[in-house]
Amino acid sequence: MRLGVLEMNKYIIMGKNSQETAASMLNKPQNRREVTDPLAKAFGAKFVEFLYLNHPEFDFMCVVMAKKDEDIAAVSNLIYASGAFSTFNWYRAFEAEEWKNVYQLASNNMASYISAKQKAQED
Numbered sequence: 001m002r003l004g005v006l007e008m009n010k011y012i013i014m015g016k017n018s019q020e021t022a023a024s025m026l027n028k029p030q031n032r033r034e035v036t037d038p039l040a041k042a043f044g045a046k047f048v049e050f051l052y053l054n055h056p057e058f059d060f061m062c063v064v065m066a067k068k069d070e071d072i073a074a075v076s077n078l079i080y081a082s083g084a085f086s087t088f089n090w091y092r093a094f095e096a097e098e099w100k101n102v103y104q105l106a107s108n109n110m111a112s113y114i115s116a117k118q119k120a121q122e123d
Contacts, residue, residue, distance in 0.1 A: 008065040010048070010095070011072050014058045015079075015088035033062075040064065043075045058087065 017025075033050040040047055045066040053059055066072050072090050080088040094102065 008046075008067060009069070010093040011064045011066060011090055012061065012093050013064060013072070013076065013088070013090045014061045015085040016058045017060060018084055018086045021084045039075065039078075043071045045071060045075065060085070063093070 033047060037047065043066065045064050048063040048065055050062045051060070053061055064072065069092065076088060076090045079085065
C-alpha cells in the first residue's frame with residue numbers, strides 16, 4: 001500500500017492481555033490506542049484498526065502499517081517483554097492482489113522445485 005512516498009506493509013497484531021493488565025485497566029480505564037500511538041510512530045508504524053475482542057484466546061487485535069518486518073518484530077518483542085500480554089503475535093497481511101502476485105512468483109518458478117519424492121524416484 002502506498003502512503004505518501006514510502007511503501008508500507010500491512011500487519012495484524014493479536015494478543016491476550018495479562019491478568020495484571022486487566023487489573024490495571026479496571027483500576028484506571030485507559031484508551032490504549034492513544035497511549036501506544038507514540039510507540040508505533042517511534043517504529044515508523046501507523047495504526048489502521050485497534051480493536052478489543054471477546055475471544056477466549058486473544059482479546060486484542062490491531063491492523064498496522066509499517067515499512068518492514070523488522071520494525072514490527074522489534075516493537076512486538078518490546079511489548080511482549082513488558083509482561084502486559086500473556087500472548088502476543090504478529091503476522092504479515094497481504095491484500096488480494098499482493099497475494100496473487102506471491103502465487104504468480106511461485107508459479108513462475110515451479111519448474112525449479114524438485115520434491116523429495118521426485119528425487120527419490122530418479123535414483
